[in-house]
Amino acid sequence: MKTMWHYAMRQKGLLAINIVCVFGFIIIELGLPTLLAKMLDVGIVNSDFEYVKKMGTYMIATVLVGIVLYIGLAVVGARINTRLVQQMRNDMMENMQRFSHQEYEKLGISSLITRTTNDAFQVMTFMGMILRIGFITPFMFISSIVMIVRTSPSLTAFVIGALPFLLGGIIVIGKRSEPLSRLQQKNLDNINMILRENLTGLRVIRAFVNEKFEEKRFDRVNRDYTESSKKLFKLMASAQPAFFFLFNIVMVLVIWFGSVQIDGGNLEVGNLIAFIEYIFHALFSFLLFSTVFMMYPRAAVSAGRVQEVLDMEPSISSPENGVTETKTNGVLEFKDVSFAYPGNSESPVIRNVSFTANPGETVAFIGSTGSGKSTLIQLIPRFYDVSRGSILIDGVDVRDYDLSALRDKIGYIPQKALLFSGTIEDNLRYGKPDATEREMREAIDIAQATEFISQKEKGLEEPISEGGSNFSGGQKQRLAIARALIRKPAIYVFDDSFSALDYKTDATLRNRLKKETTESTVLIVAQRVSTIMHADKIVVLNEGDVVGIGTHHDLLKSCSIYYDIASSQLTEEELA
Template sequence: MWRYAMKQKKLLFFNFISVFGFISVELGLPTLLALMIDKGITQNDTNYVKNMGLLMLGVVVFGVALNILLGYFTSRITTNMIENIRDDLFETVQEFSHNEYEQIGVSSLITRVTNDAYQIMLFMQNILRIGFTAPMMFIVSLYMVVRTSPSLGWYVLGSLPFLLGGVVAIAIYSEPISKMQQKNLDRINGILRENLSGLRVIRAFVNERFEEKRFEEVNDAYATSSKKLFRLMSVAQPAFFFLFNIVMVLIIWSGSVQISTGDLRVGDLIAFIEYIFHALFSFMLFATVFMMYPRAAVSAGRIQDVFDAEPLIKDNPNGITTTATKGELVFDHVTFAYPGPSQTPVIRDISFTASPGETVAFIGSTGSGKSTLIQLIPRFYDVSQGHVLIDGSDVREYQLAALRQKIGYIPQKAVLFTGTIADNLRYGKEDATKEQMLRALDIAQATDFVLSLPNGLDTVVSEGGSNFSGGQKQRLAIARAIIRQPEIFIFDDSFSALDYATDARLRERLRAETTESTTLIVAQRVGTIMDADKIIVLNEGDVVGIGTHKELLKNCAIYYDIAASQLSEEELLK
C-alpha cells in the first residue's frame, strides 16, 4: 500500500502540510479560548473578548479551508493509487497462463481487482486523514495536557493501557474473520458468474430453487462473517466512549476541587478539557483505523499474491521476431502433462509435420487430446517433453507477441467481445478497412446475416455475443481470424455449429484463401475433414493413425469406426 502511495510524493507533501495546519488550528483554539476567559471575561475586558473572538473566527475559517484541502488531497492520492493498482493487476493477469487462472480462480481474480482494491482505498483514505492527523494531535494534546496540569494528566496516562489493549485485541480477533469474509465473497462471485452464464440450462432443468439454495448458503456464510466484524466494531466504539467519559468525569471533579483551592484557573480547566477531548478522541479515531488494518491487510495480501504469482509461460524478450519461412510446423516427439500433482501425460510422443498450403486435421474420441495438442502451438501451455517448432525454431525461442502474430486461432467456444461487429473484426487486425472486413465475412459465410441487420457492421454485440446464435458467433470468429491473414490457421472444432451446406461452402472458400498458410483443423465430424491433406487420429493421447481419408479407412480401425458412425455405406465406398 505504501509502495503505491509513495509514487505520489508531491500530493503526499501537500496532504501532510494540510494535516499539520489543521492540527495547529484545532489545538490553537483551546489556548485562545483559555486566554479569552482568563484575560477577557473574568477581567470584564470587552475589547479583548471581541478581538479574541474575531481571531478565533478567522482561525476556524482557516481550519475549514485546510480540512477541505486535506479531503481533496486524500481523495486524489487514494483514487490514483487504486487506479494504478488495478492497472498493474490487469497487466499482470494478462501475462498469466491457463495454469494461474485455474489456481487462483477467475471469480477470485475479479474480487481482487474490484472489492480488495476498494478495501485498500477505504483504509488509505482513513490513514491519510485520520492516520496522519490522530497521532500528531494525540502527541501534541498530551504535551499540552501535562503542561497545563501535570496532576490531571495522570488520569489520561492511566487510561492509555486499557485503550491500547482493547485495540490490539480487536485487531487480532478481526483478522481471521476478514480472511473468511473475503473467501466467501469469492464464492459468491463464482456462483453468481456460473448462474448468469448458465441461466438457460438452469431454467431448462427447472433448477432455480436449487441454485437459490446454493447461493443462499454462501451468502449466509458471508453475512455471518460480516456480522461478526460489525458486532466487533459496534462494541468497540461504545466501550471507548465509556472509558472516555469516565476519564472526563474524574478530570472535571478533580479540576473543580483544584479551582476551589485556587490551584487551577477556570480557563485552564476548559482548555485542559479540550486537550483531553482531542487526545482521547484522536486515540479512538486512530484505534478505529488500526482496527480496519487487518481487513485491508488481507486484501493487500490477496492482491500481492496475484503480483507474486509466477507465470508458467514466460515471454522471451530477446526471442525471435521474424523468420525466413512462413508457417512450417513440426511436432517433434511431443509429450504433455497438465501442471499439477498427477503429472499424467494427456498426449504422448506425438510427431508430425505441417507445411504452408497444407491442411492437417485431427480427429478422435472425446478426451483424446486434440484440443490440448493444438494449444501447445500458441504456447497456452508448454510441452513436457519434445519440441514444437515453427519455421525451424522452438516456439519457446520466440517473443510471445511475434509467435502469436503468426497464428489465427478460432477456439471451440466462439468468443465475441462487447462492442460492434466491426470492433470484433478489428480485434484480428486493428487497421482493417471496411472492404477487408466484408471480404473476411464473405469467406466466413457471414455476409448475408450481417448485412441483413439494421446497422450492419455497426450492430452492437452483447456481452459474450448473446444476441447471436452459435453458428453466427462461429462465423464471426472465423472472419476475425481470416482478416488477420496469419501464417497458421487453427480451427479448434470451429465448424460444429454450422449446417453441412454452410460448412462445405466455408471450407471451399478457405481452401482458396489459405493456399500459402498452414491450416490445422480439430473436428468431430468426418465430413469436415475428408478433404484434408493429412488426418491425424488420436486415441487416449496417442497417435493411432496418420494419412488421408481413404488411407485411414483402410488401415485405421478407430478412424473407420468414427467414419462408419457418421457416413452412409455409399460415402464410405467413394
C-alpha cells in the same frame, strides 16, 4: 502495508500537500482552546472587552483557515486514493494478462474478480482513512498530551491512566479481526463463484428446473458470508461504546478534581475548559486511531490478496531476446511431443506425437471425445508448454519465440466462439486494429457472414451483447472465423470451429478457405468426418496417442478407429 505505501508513494507531491494540510489543521484545532482560555482568563476576568474582541477575531480567522485546510485535506486525500486504486487495478490487470491457464486455475476466476474489485476497494477505503485520520490522529494525540501536561500536570494522571485500557482493547480487537476478515473475503469469493456459475449456466438451470436448488445453494454461501460479516462488524461495533464509556469516566474525574482545584485557587476556569478540550482531542484522536488500527487487519488481508496477484509469475513467459522474425513462414513440426497437465505428470494426455505441416496444407485432427485434440493444438500458441519433445514453427522452438511474435503468426479460432461487447466492427478489428472496411467485408464474405450481417439494421455497427448472447452459435462461429481471417496469419488453428454450422455453410466456407489460405498452414480439429475428409493430412488420435496419419482414403483402409468414426457418419457410397 508495503503494498499500500508502494502505490501511495507514486504520488509524492500530493502526499506532501496532504501532510502540510494535516499539520496546519492540528495547529488550528489545538490553537482554538488556547485562544479561548486567554479570552476567559484575561479578557473576561479583567472585563477587557477589546481583548475579548481581539481573541474572538483570531478564533474566527483560525476556524476559516481550518475549514480551508480540512477541505484541502479531503480533496488531496481523495485524489491520492482514486489514483492509487486505479494504478493498483491496472497493474493487476496487466499481470493477469500475462497469466497462463495454470495461474488462472490456481487462483480461480471468481477470486481474481473479487481481488480486482472488492479487495482493491478495501485497500482504497483504508488508505483514505490513513491519509486523513491516520495522519492527523498521532500528531494530534502527541500535541494534545503536551498541551495537557503544560496546562495542568496534576490532572494529567487521569488521562495517562486510561491509555493502557484503550491500548489493550485495540490489540485484542485487532488480533480477533484478522481471521474474521480472511474468512469474510473467502466467503465473498464463494459468492462470486456461485453467482458467476448461475449467470453463465442460466439456460441449463432452467432446462433442468433447478432454480430452487440454485437458490438454496446461493443462500448457503450467502449465509456463510453474512455470519462471518456479522461477527466482524459486532467486534468492530463493540469498540466505540466501550471507548466512549471510558472517555466519559475520565471527563467526569477531570471536571470533579478540576473544580476542586479552581475552588482552591490552583487552577483557572479558562485553563480547565482548555484542558477539557485538550483531553477531548487526545482521547478522541486515540479513538479514531484505534479505528484505523482495527481496520488494518481487514485491509492487510485484502492487500495481501492483491499482492499475491501482483507477485505471481506466469509459468509461461517470453524468453529474453526471444525470436521475432524467421526466414520461412508457416512450417509447423511436432517432434515426439508429450504433455501432462501441471501436477499430473504421471498421466500424460498426449504421448509421442510427431507430424509436419507445411504452408498450403490442411492438416486435420480427429478422434473420440477426450482423445487430446484440443489440448494438442493449444500447445502451438503456448497456452500450455510441452512436457517432453518440441514444437517447431519455421525451424524455431515455440519456447524460444517472443510470445507476441509467436501468437502473431497464428490465427486461433477457439472451440467456444467468444465475442466481446461492442459492435461487429469492434470484434473484427480485434483481429486487426487498422483493418479497412474492404478487408472486413472480404473476411466476413469468406466466413459466410455477409447474409446475416446485411440483415442487421446497423450492419457492421450492430451492437454485440456480452459474450455475443444476441447472436446464434453459428453466427458467433462465423464472426470468430472472420476475426481470425482478417489477420492473414501464417498458421490457422480451427478448434472444432465449424460444429455449429449446417453442412451447406460448412462446405461453402471450407471451399472459400481453401482458396484464401494457399500460402498458410491450416489446422482443423473436428468431430465431423465430412469437415476434414478433403484435408491433405488427417491425424487420428486415441487416448492421447497417434494411431494413424494419412489421407481420408488411406486411413479408411489402414486405421480401424478412423474407419469406425467414418462409418458412423457416412453412407456406404461415401465410404467406398
